[in-house]
Amino acid sequence: MKALSFTGVDKKEVLDKKKPEVEKSTDAVVKLVKSTICGTDLHIMAGHVPEVPDGLTIGHEGIGIVEEVGSGVANFKVGDKVLISCITSCGKCHYCKKGLYAHCEDGGWILGHLIDGTQAEYVRIPHADNSLHHVPKGMNDDSLVMLSDIFPTGLEIGVLSGQVEPGCTVAIVGAGPIGMAALLTAQFYSPGKIIMVDLDDNRLEMSKQFGATDTVNSKNPEDAVKQILDLTDGLGVDVAMEAVGYPKTFDLCQEIISPGGRIAVIGVHGESVDFHLETLWIKNINVSTGLVSTYTTPMLLKTVEAGKLVPNELVTHHFHFDDILEAYKTFENAADNKALKLIIDFE
Numbered sequence: 001m002k003a004l005s006f007t008g009v010d011k012k013e014v015l016d017k018k019k020p021e022v023e024k025s026t027d028a029v030v031k032l033v034k035s036t037i038c039g040t041d042l043h044i045m046a047g048h049v050p051e052v053p054d055g056l057t058i059g060h061e062g063i064g065i066v067e068e069v070g071s072g073v074a075n076f077k078v079g080d081k082v083l084i085s086c087i088t089s090c091g092k093c094h095y096c097k098k099g100l101y102a103h104c105e106d107g108g109w110i111l112g113h114l115i116d117g118t119q120a121e122y123v124r125i126p127h128a129d130n131s132l133h134h135v136p137k138g139m140n141d142d143s144l145v146m147l148s149d150i151f152p153t154g155l156e157i158g159v160l161s162g163q164v165e166p167g168c169t170v171a172i173v174g175a176g177p178i179g180m181a182a183l184l185t186a187q188f189y190s191p192g193k194i195i196m197v198d199l200d201d202n203r204l205e206m207s208k209q210f211g212a213t214d215t216v217n218s219k220n221p222e223d224a225v226k227q228i229l230d231l232t233d234g235l236g237v238d239v240a241m242e243a244v245g246y247p248k249t250f251d252l253c254q255e256i257i258s259p260g261g262r263i264a265v266i267g268v269h270g271e272s273v274d275f276h277l278e279t280l281w282i283k284n285i286n287v288s289t290g291l292v293s294t295y296t297t298p299m300l301l302k303t304v305e306a307g308k309l310v311p312n313e314l315v316t317h318h319f320h321f322d323d324i325l326e327a328y329k330t331f332e333n334a335a336d337n338k339a340l341k342l343i344i345d346f347e
């Protein structure tokens with residue numbers, strides 16, 4: 001089979017590999033129907049995730065058809081259409097029992113990170129019973145792919161950790177796929193204002209279609225802080241979500257947070273930040289951060305089924321798997337290509 005593989009820093013190749021097989025009784029093998037590329041995959045390619053071994057198949061999102069199951073798999077059978085979670089979980093260990101699947105003692109984020117992932121014709125899924133989801137009939141395939149990672153991440157690490165509540169003011173720094181997923185799921189809780197902040201005017205414009213009440217370009221951070229304070233009668237925001245992953249975007253969140261507010265850090269940070277405890281302590285601020293557990297996926301499936309959420313709105317491009325290298329080029333130059341989320345089709 002063909003598999004998009006990391007072959008060293010700034011290098012990727014489509015390699016011919018042996019089709020995966022069931023190795024443990026709890027495994028399933030899935031034939032991919034659709035996959036996608038995540039911002040995190042670009043971090044891997046750039047060498048920011050050094051634990052990824054050379055030759056590994058990348059990708060932690062997708063849908064497919066079950067090709068083979070181990071004798072210990074009870075919930076899925078050959079031929080079932082499934083949604084693959086970006087998080088693998090046994091459902092039995094200390095952390096799984098707490099719903100903290102991100103920290104499963106025999107899983108967590110391993111797909112396309114420590115074991116071969118979903119940008120390939122077939123993928124082996126450990127602990128299939130807990131790491132796959134049945135797909136409701138008639139649901140849009142592109143929408144389903146958005147539920148592998150970006151929607152649970154925006155909801156769990158942004159909206160729920162940030163405790164968005166009716167009438168509150170929210171700022172989301174970063175209008176990439178994750179920021180947009182946070183924008184769409186924040187609206188489950190009826191905030192009064194959602195201010196999107198980015199450097200890319202095209203993405204800011206798109207965010208208005210998805211429910212942003214205001215947009216701010218943060219090219220000049222001081223000016224951005226002033227604009228956000230003006231938009232909130234000088235109070236600052238109740239919830240600031242950081243969905244980029246750089247010190248300066250965390251700084252911005254610290255500048256705009258209102259007393260009693262919550263800063264929810266979603267971005268993957270590669271370097272340390274200045275945490276201004278000297279000004280924040282007296283403001284009664286909570287700061288949260290974390291890796292997605294995907295415990296909200298069943299709930300998100302229900303909201304999509306009910307038409308309350310339309311995740312495929314975030315899809316801007318389609319590529320056949322044969323053209324995955326071109327898809328990477330488009331995604332790497334997202335601003336020039338007006339790209340948000342792109343789908344890799346295998347059929």
Ligand SMILES: NC(=O)c1ccc[n+]([C@@H]2O[C@H](COP(=O)([O-])OP(=O)(O)OC[C@H]3O[C@@H](n4cnc5c(N)ncnc54)[C@H](O)[C@@H]3O)[C@@H](O)[C@H]2O)c1
Pocket residue numbers: 038039040043149153157173174175176177178179197198199200203218243244245246248249265266267268269290291292
């Ligand atoms: N915590 C988790 O479990 C988890 C899961 C998935 C992804 N992530 C992380 O979430 C972050 C966002 O992911 P994405 O796929 O949306 O990434 P992305 O790169 O597509 O989007 C980031 C956005 O930030 C904007 N940006 C860059 N610098 C900025 C600045 N100084 N000020 C304002 N905006 C700026 C970019 O224009 C872009 O629109 C990444 O760090 C990713 O690794 C975290």
Ligand SMILES: [Zn+2]
Pocket residue numbers: 038039040041060086149150
């Ligand atoms: Zn991802």
Ligand SMILES: [Zn+2]
Pocket residue numbers: 089090091092093094095096103104105106107
């Ligand atoms: Zn576990």
